[in-house]
Amino acid sequence: MPAPTTDGPITAAAPAKPADQPGPYRWYVLGLLTLTSTFSVADRLVFGILVEDIKAEFQLSDFQLGLLGGAAFSLVYVLAGFPAARLADRSVRKNIVAAAISFWSVMTAMCGLATGFWTLFLARTGVGVGEGCSGPSSQSLVADFFARHELAKAMGFLTIGASMGTAGGLVIGGQLAEIFNWRWAFVLMGLPGVLLGAVLYFTVREPVRGRYAPVGSDMAQQPLWATTRSLLGNRVFMGLAVGWAVQIMIGYALAFWMAAVMLRQFTISTGDVGLFLGLAFFLGGIPGPILGGYATHWLTLRDERWRAWLPGVVSLACLVPLALSLTAGSFWPFLGWFAFAYAIYVASQAGILSGIQAAVEPSQRGFAVAIALFLNNLVGQMLGLAVIGAVSDWLTPAQGAASLGIAVFGVCLVSGVLSMAVFAWTAAQMGPTGYLARMRDDVFG
Numbered sequence: 001m002p003a004p005t006t007d008g009p010i011t012a013a014a015p016a017k018p019a020d021q022p023g024p025y026r027w028y029v030l031g032l033l034t035l036t037s038t039f040s041v042a043d044r045l046v047f048g049i050l051v052e053d054i055k056a057e058f059q060l061s062d063f064q065l066g067l068l069g070g071a072a073f074s075l076v077y078v079l080a081g082f083p084a085a086r087l088a089d090r091s092v093r094k095n096i097v098a099a100a101i102s103f104w105s106v107m108t109a110m111c112g113l114a115t116g117f118w119t120l121f122l123a124r125t126g127v128g129v130g131e132g133c134s135g136p137s138s139q140s141l142v143a144d145f146f147a148r149h150e151l152a153k154a155m156g157f158l159t160i161g162a163s164m165g166t167a168g169g170l171v172i173g174g175q176l177a178e179i180f181n182w183r184w185a186f187v188l189m190g191l192p193g194v195l196l197g198a199v200l201y202f203t204v205r206e207p208v209r210g211r212y213a214p215v216g217s218d219m220a221q222q223p224l225w226a227t228t229r230s231l232l233g234n235r236v237f238m239g240l241a242v243g244w245a246v247q248i249m250i251g252y253a254l255a256f257w258m259a260a261v262m263l264r265q266f267t268i269s270t271g272d273v274g275l276f277l278g279l280a281f282f283l284g285g286i287p288g289p290i291l292g293g294y295a296t297h298w299l300t301l302r303d304e305r306w307r308a309w310l311p312g313v314v315s316l317a318c319l320v321p322l323a324l325s326l327t328a329g330s331f332w333p334f335l336g337w338f339a340f341a342y343a344i345y346v347a348s349q350a351g352i353l354s355g356i357q358a359a360v361e362p363s364q365r366g367f368a369v370a371i372a373l374f375l376n377n378l379v380g381q382m383l384g385l386a387v388i389g390a391v392s393d394w395l396t397p398a399q400g401a402a403s404l405g406i407a408v409f410g411v412c413l414v415s416g417v418l419s420m421a422v423f424a425w426t427a428a429q430m431g432p433t434g435y436l437a438r439m440r441d442d443v444f445g
Contacts, residue, residue, distance in 0.1 A: 026145040026146060029141065029145055029204055030142060030145065030146075030154060030157060032200055032203075032204060033138045033158060033161070034157060034158050035161065035196060036138060036161065036196060036200065037138065037158060037161025037165060038162075038164040038165040038168060039105065039165065039192070040101070040104070040131050040134060040161070040165060041161065041162045041164075041165025041166055041169065041255075042164075042165040042168045042172070042173075042189060043104060043105065043108040043131075043165075043189060043190055044073060044127065044131060045165065045166055045169045045256060046108075046169035046172075046173035046186065047068065047069055047111075047124075048069065048169070048257070048258075048259045048260070049170045049174045049177065049185075049259045049270065049273065049274045049277075050173060050177055050186075050270075051069070051260050052260060052270065053177060053270065054120070054182060058116055058120075060117060061393055062390075062392045062396075062404070063386065063389040063390050063393055064117060064389075065389055066385040066388060066389030066390070067121070068117070068120060068121060069256050069381075069385045070382040070384070070386050071382045072120075072121045072122075072124035072125050073127060073131075073377075073381065074128065074377035074378060074381045074382035075125070075128070076125045076126075076128040076129045076132065077129070077131055077373070077377050078132065078373065078374040078377050078378060079132070080128070080129045080132035081135065081136060081374060082367070082374070084096060084133035084137070084366075084370070085136035085366040085367040085368075085369060086224065086366070086367060088136045088140050088366030089140070089363055089364070089365065089366040089367055092206050093137035093140055093141050093206060093366075094137075094141065094204040094206050095201065096133055096134070097134050097138055097200055098201035099133070099201075100130045100132075100133040100134040100137075100197075101193045101196055101197040101200070102130075102194050102197035102198075103126075103129065103130035103133075104126070104128075104131050104134075104193065105130070105190045105191060105194050106126075106191075106194065107126030107127045107130060108127050108186055108190030109186060109189075109190035110123045110126060110186075110190075111123040111124065111186040111190075112183035112185070112186035112187040112190075113183070114183075132373070135369055135370075135373050136365075136366035136367070136369040136370045136373070137366060138158070139158075139353065139356075139357065139365070139366075139369045140365045140366045140369065141207065142154050142155065142158055142357075143357045143362075143365055144207040144208065144209060144362075148354075148358055151358065152293050152297045152307075152351065153293040153297055154354075155293065155350045155357075156289045156292055156293020156296070156350035157289070157290065157293065159289035159292075159346060159353070160286060163281060163282070163284070163286055163289060163342075163346055164282070166255045166278075166281045166285060167278040167279070167282040167285060168278065169189070170259060170273075170278035170281060171274050171278030171279070172189065172274075172278075173274060174270050174271045174273060174274015174275060175274060177270055177271070177274070178269065178271030178274075179271075209362060222363065222364075227363075227367050228367075230361075230364065231360065231364060231367065231368055231371055232371075234359060234433075235426075235429040235433050236359045236426060236430055237359040237360055237368060239422060239423070239426025240307070240352055240355045240359065240372070240423075240426055241356065241371060241372040241375050242375060243311060243312070243352070243422035243423040243426055244352045244372060244375070244376055244419075245372075245375035245376045245378070245379040246379060246380070246415055246418045246419040246422055247315045247348065247380075247415060247419035247423075248384075249380045249384035249411055249412065249414075249415035250315065250345055250412045250415050251345060251346075252384050252385055253408050253412055254338075254341075254342060254345070254408075254412075256385055257385070257388055257404060257408050258277060258338065258408070259277055260404060261408060262277060264404060264405075265402070266331050266334075268331070276331075276335055277335070277338075279339075280335050280336075280339035280342065281339075281342060283339045284338075284342035284343035284346070285342060285343070285346055287343060288343035288344065288345070288347045289347065289349055291347055292310070292314075292347030292348060292349060292351070293350035295310065295347065296310060296351040296354065300351075304430060304435070304436055305427040305430050307351040307352070307354065307355035307358075308351070308355065308426040308427040308430070309423065309424070309427050310348060311349075311419070311423050312419060312420040312422075312423030313420070314345060314347050314348045315345070315348065315415070315416040315419045315420055315423075316417070316420050317344050318341045318416070319341075319409075319413060319416050320341075321344065322409065323409060324337040325337035325341060326406075326408065326409050356368055356369065356372055359435060384411055388404075388407045388411050389407075391410065391411070392404040392406075392407040
């Protein structure tokens, strides 16, 4: 049967009515996508608990470790993200996610076969390719399973995956390294993701694209140049994306370097660091995103600009307990203040992620996420981790074991101040650009 034709642009039909909504099944899909995020972050950041063992075996500097944790992953992550995002805006997104997690899981296992810096670098690039293909499709799927008034809460739950992945990578990776070695830790952390890929492929149904978009929303994918020009000219979207990129330097610094900080500042085994630091990430990282999602929901009902204000406020607020943690002279105050700092930090993510989805057309969502993740990884992960490593190497002759903690806090301080400025500017753009009027009319439903 031939496909129907139209003389005009493809636009959204009537918004989904309660009877048309996917009901409890959407929470099942959100659960799988959250678990996918968990595996993604665990496979990415398990490297953090293994850095001291890898450094000792391959005789690497902190700067080289920063490159392995940042540049090796981020360069290909951002390059893979753009074509994957274009594909996500016109094809079956659940298949993209399923294929992506299967590929990066195999490449994580391959890290355990590395023979030196460059072979480990290449294996990490493979992890980056797979994970770069997942994010745009996952977030676009969530936006088509949850209406705008629920989107902040849904994104808050999705963010839990990052916290669980950070904690899981540390706890499980640390225990596996202690029981076996760092090589087997990579192998055993990676392979279970292949099973999750199969579950996604066979059990997730692709939702109607733009199901919650109002009548008249643009549903047809535009040419690449037109989409790019539209997004780069969208001041609210770009403000959220740039603010997130600067702010997430804090997140990557904590997730990647804190295990090494603990091993250098305290007499403790790798397994115990993974266990206790993972517990801290869990205790801070689970309630933080949930409370942040509900806080964003409550605040934006009163003023939509809180989607930008709240991330800026928490970026500064988390610095106080982080300073208390890094300057603590004993282990338990260090851990307690760190968990509190992380809980505050992750409360920001729901506002950023839901704001990005709300600020763009349904046909642009995947590519918008790709641009945001490009900046996120370029600035937050690749630049941030390398700068911390370089500053730590520079300070080591004078500061010794304390150099890494000083470098971590210095970068986090700069990140917090700059991101507050960017998010404040973004909130100021919401009125003049018409974003607030559109949200009042529920145009992006």
